[in-house]
Amino acid sequence: MTWRRSGRWEDVAKIPFLDLTAATAAYQSEIDEAVLRVVRSGRFVLGPEVEAFETEWAQAVGVAHAVGVGNGLDALTLALRALGVGSGDEVLVPANTYIATWLAVTQCGAVPVPVEPDSTHQMDPAALHAAVTPRTRAVIPVHLYGLPVEMERILAVARRHGLAVLEDAAQAHGARRDGVRAGGWGDAAAWSFYPGKNLGALGDGGAVTTNDPAVAERVRLLRSYGSPRRYVHDVKGANSRLDEVQAAALRVKLRYLEEANERRRSVAGRYLSGLANLEDLGLSLPPVPEDAEPVWHLFVVRHPRRDALQERLTAAGVETLVHYPCPPHLQAAYADLGWDRGSLPYSEQLAEEILSLPMGPHLSDEQVEQVIAAVREAVLTLAVAVPQQARGAVAQQARGAVAQQARAAVPQEARGAVAPRLSVVR
Numbered sequence: 001m002t003w004r005r006s007g008r009w010e011d012v013a014k015i016p017f018l019d020l021t022a023a024t025a026a027y028q029s030e031i032d033e034a035v036l037r038v039v040r041s042g043r044f045v046l047g048p049e050v051e052a053f054e055t056e057w058a059q060a061v062g063v064a065h066a067v068g069v070g071n072g073l074d075a076l077t078l079a080l081r082a083l084g085v086g087s088g089d090e091v092l093v094p095a096n097t098y099i100a101t102w103l104a105v106t107q108c109g110a111v112p113v114p115v116e117p118d119s120t121h122q123m124d125p126a127a128l129h130a131a132v133t134p135r136t137r138a139v140i141p142v143h144l145y146g147l148p149v150e151m152e153r154i155l156a157v158a159r160r161h162g163l164a165v166l167e168d169a170a171q172a173h174g175a176r177r178d179g180v181r182a183g184g185w186g187d188a189a190a191w192s193f194y195p196g197k198n199l200g201a202l203g204d205g206g207a208v209t210t211n212d213p214a215v216a217e218r219v220r221l222l223r224s225y226g227s228p229r230r231y232v233h234d235v236k237g238a239n240s241r242l243d244e245v246q247a248a249a250l251r252v253k254l255r256y257l258e259e260a261n262e263r264r265r266s267v268a269g270r271y272l273s274g275l276a277n278l279e280d281l282g283l284s285l286p287p288v289p290e291d292a293e294p295v296w297h298l299f300v301v302r303h304p305r306r307d308a309l310q311e312r313l314t315a316a317g318v319e320t321l322v323h324y325p326c327p328p329h330l331q332a333a334y335a336d337l338g339w340d341r342g343s344l345p346y347s348e349q350l351a352e353e354i355l356s357l358p359m360g361p362h363l364s365d366e367q368v369e370q371v372i373a374a375v376r377e378a379v380l381t382l383a384v385a386v387p388q389q390a391r392g393a394v395a396q397q398a399r400g401a402v403a404q405q406a407r408a409a410v411p412q413e414a415r416g417a418v419a420p421r422l423s424v425v426r
């Protein structure tokens, strides 16, 4: 790849944001065998594979019970119902999360009450305390991007006000903080096994984990028509069962989860050192608290000219995404709650500035270096292009660096990477 005077990267190697085929290529035959085993067994829903996976997943999380369900949204919804959340209750949720966290609350007939994040992009315990009212029944901290929330402070607020705590761990399979694994703090945790997650199935899947046998039992009932046995219906349940094919594939992928997370950590480490010292030029890197062991579901940077940065990266063959470009309170779906633009300013600003770089075990070291080179070049160029933006002093110095950066060779091996597979990315 070369930088032309015309101001374009040419002969650009494509770096996909995510490539699920490459990520599992090393053990594809084990997945094939597992799927075939189910196909030949004649047992397709809630069978021995689901039971075995539930045992193995509970063990991996370090809790007593896991209950497989149809997807992450259902895991959240059914867990809230099992924790007693219902009509008229308020549930505290992050303002900056995927909309599923809010939808689960709504589906229980309760009202989501947004809480602004702190500088780690996670739910701010101080803001949480301020949002509690007499109707508050529960709180859902989300381990966003794979970084566990500072749960001790969240739990302290929850205990003081008697709130149930449901961890949304959809992005945090295997993450730890202060030695505790995600899913190990709350009354229950909800997991998504959507294909793009750190532990992803071959389709939709989810689970609720808990140490409370009553909560586990209740979710078991709710996931299957509220039916303890055939044609007996104790409560108005749902149909949200994990199927045997998903469970069998998840059992294989669970064996490789640690390895895949380790690879993500290595990619994140390279990004963190390769993109260091660009703060003055506007690029902020994801914060990593000292006691946290994130699993880097996403690697999210910030830049005041995010859209321009994204455009330049696209031109350089680097696929990026935004998680998420519009917070739930500004979506049409939640217009009825009356949270206008400006009401949650920090989340709104984040939505305009964040950008997710390619992340996953599919990335080679060469591809990571190529991303780093492209980001550095783009950030430096943007600083030169907008000298009046208080970055004028560094812009001068940046000009020379841009030229040098643009000349930097991109490894030959990084060329010809596979095409993006956008459809599986959330």
Ligand SMILES: Cc1ncc(COP(=O)(O)O)c(C=O)c1O
Pocket (backbone or CB within 6 Å): 071, 072, 073, 074, 097, 098, 100, 101, 142, 168, 170, 171, 191, 192, 193, 194, 204, 205, 206, 426
């Ligand atoms: C934070 C968060 N919560 C919940 C969900 C919902 O999971 P699913 O897509 O499996 O319903 C997701 C997945 O996109 C998520 O990222």
